[in-house]
Amino acid sequence: MQNPENIAASTHIAVDVVLDTAYQNISPAQWEKLFSVARKSKLEGFIADMFAGKHINLSEDRPALHSALRNLSKSPVMLDGKDVMPAVTEVWHRIEALCNKWVGITDVIHIGIGGSDFGPRLAIEALAHVPGIASRGMRMHFLANIDTAELARILDRAQPNSTRVIIVSKSFTTLETTMNAKAVVNWLKNSDCTHSQIAHSLYAVTANIPAAREFGIAEENIYPFWDWVGGRYSVWSAVGLPIALQYGFKNFEQFLAGAHAMDLHFKNAPLEQNLPVIMALALLHQQEAMGIKAYAAIPYADALDWFPKWLQQLDMESNGKSVDRDGKPVKHSSPVVFGSAGSNAQHSYFQLLHQGSDVVPIDFIAVRKPMSDRPEAVAHHRILLSNCLAQAQALAHGKKAENPNDVYPGNRPSNLILLPELNAFYLGALLALYENRAASLGALWNINSFDQPGVEYGKVLAKPIEKALLGDSHVEANDNIDAVTAARINLLNS
Structure with a gap:
């Protein structure tokens, strides 16, 4: 050949x-x-x-500047006349500071889906195999699926008083992520964690800082990334926070x-x-x-x-x-x-x-x-x-x-x-x-x-279907639900 x-x-x-x-x-x-x-x-x-x-x-x-997130030379990277590297460098400093701050944490629940999940999950799994790598030994749980089976398995293992929760969503509106985040917060409440303890436990990585604040994340616990970073290219940003927290900032830097x-x-x-x-x-x-x-x-x-x-x-x-x-x-x-x-x-x-x-x-x-x-x-x-x-x-x-x-x-x-x-x-x-x-x-x-x-259309169609699944009346085909889907809904509701 x-x-x-x-x-x-x-x-x-x-x-x-x-x-x-x-x-x-x-x-x-x-x-x-x-x-x-x-x-x-x-x-x-x-x-x-x-x-x-x-x-x-x-x-x-918009540009695609994920390479700036790993530009350790800190040479200027210009976006519409403004260098993005000072903002990127500030996040590196904050990640390093958090690595030095966390003590006594047994569990980290990283909540995200798609690009907010695959990269850090891959890195955590891969680096766990490196002989002799320094590790804090925290249990890193990745919660992506809206199926509560994954949620239940994680919550059965985690210790609420020594758990930290990282909510990762570029828009902070991703349905699976926000629903899972609310479920974990409810678990903390039901585990007798105080309001102060819960606030101390929650972290966010997002491009939508106001939405993270509205969810209840303290300002100092919000780590930004930017609209010029695609989700599937984002592990190099604060999305990769679990890598630094588990294996140290120097390994994240490497x-x-x-x-x-x-x-x-x-x-x-x-x-x-x-x-x-x-x-x-x-x-x-x-x-x-x-x-x-x-x-x-x-x-x-x-x-x-x-x-x-x-x-x-x-x-x-x-x-x-x-x-x-x-x-x-x-x-x-x-x-x-x-x-x-x-x-x-x-x-x-x-x-x-x-x-x-x-x-x-x-x-x-x-x-x-x-x-x-x-x-x-x-x-x-x-x-x-x-x-x-x-x-x-x-x-x-x-x-x-x-x-x-x-x-x-x-x-x-x-x-x-x-x-x-x-x-x-x-x-x-x-x-x-x-x-x-x-x-x-x-x-x-x-x-x-x-x-x-192409990932959006199915999400739009899911909304009227979810509403139909809430009811117990017979569903007829309409502009949003075709005959096959209507029959399936009626089967599920029967």
Whole structure:
């Protein structure tokens, strides 16, 4: 699937992260054409505009400046003539001060959904696997689903008198988040916490400070972020507060530093050496050449089992569009994204990846160093890595056999992304690599990667349905409820 003389040219390194595209089956001539496509799409100008604070989110007339949240150099980042870095730096200082202030906390309930949940949850889960990492050992509970089963499980474990609650919502109007927050406040009241204790326990991270105040959050417990930060890009802001509280501000700073280093690479590297751009072009090629409709992200690290879930929102909410920035139908948009930790995934859906009728490209993500200090770690890790490499080879080359059941078609493309180790720095670099790849794909497809209008319609329709579920009378189809939904409501109400 790859000529030996092209293998060296397929290895790209930035921030000590290796990207190996040898199994993409893209010839040097095809790469030249892809880079030409990138230049015709004005990708270089788009990257410069994003970091310069231009209003690249056209539908909402705002920039996408999440990179400023991890700009540890504190070099000025201008938004409409004003440097945003002093406000960002102030939040860093407040986060660090809070880390030094919290004592005797047993439980933290982080309430948020979507972008307010996936990033911090992924980081907390991933860093928990880092051998020897300093941790306060607090129980970090992530409450996202409006299903009270999740709420009940958390409240059964938490100790109300030593619990802190972080309510995370950019708008502070998200239905699931506000309802869950009210339920947790009621739990504190019913646990005989005083009004003063409850006020002391509640924190908010939001762009809507007045709404947080109205909810009852004390001014000093409100941490802002801004409308130029998309929710799925917000873990670098105070949304990532649990990371600093659990693992210390220095680890949170390292998380930002890894992302910042990848940003500088993305901003400054030529397209031919630019990891996010190369990944974006490889996926575009597979769409054009093979008509792929899905791709898988398989981290061969149990610590990154939450990574594909985070990536699903990043890619499909950013680029799952049917019209481009000019309102015209798109030729390509985000494939379906799925994945889970290897080698578990091999015993699940790899049958389809090897012998299914559809070609599904894979990003194999591996870590050089074992993720534990157990005496078995080196031997286990060697087997883990051998499985990762073997799966990529088998997918690329396939196998011929007389029995059709034993035939592997091969020619299944994949990337290998190799981290030196998994710690806060390289976790930040990995997430920023994919964020910048999503932005690059948006530019190549002429899609606005920074709005998400498609998530709103279902929320609007839910309101009249909820009202109908409150009643006990027979529901007829109307302008808001179709005949099928009316029948379902009547079934539920019967």
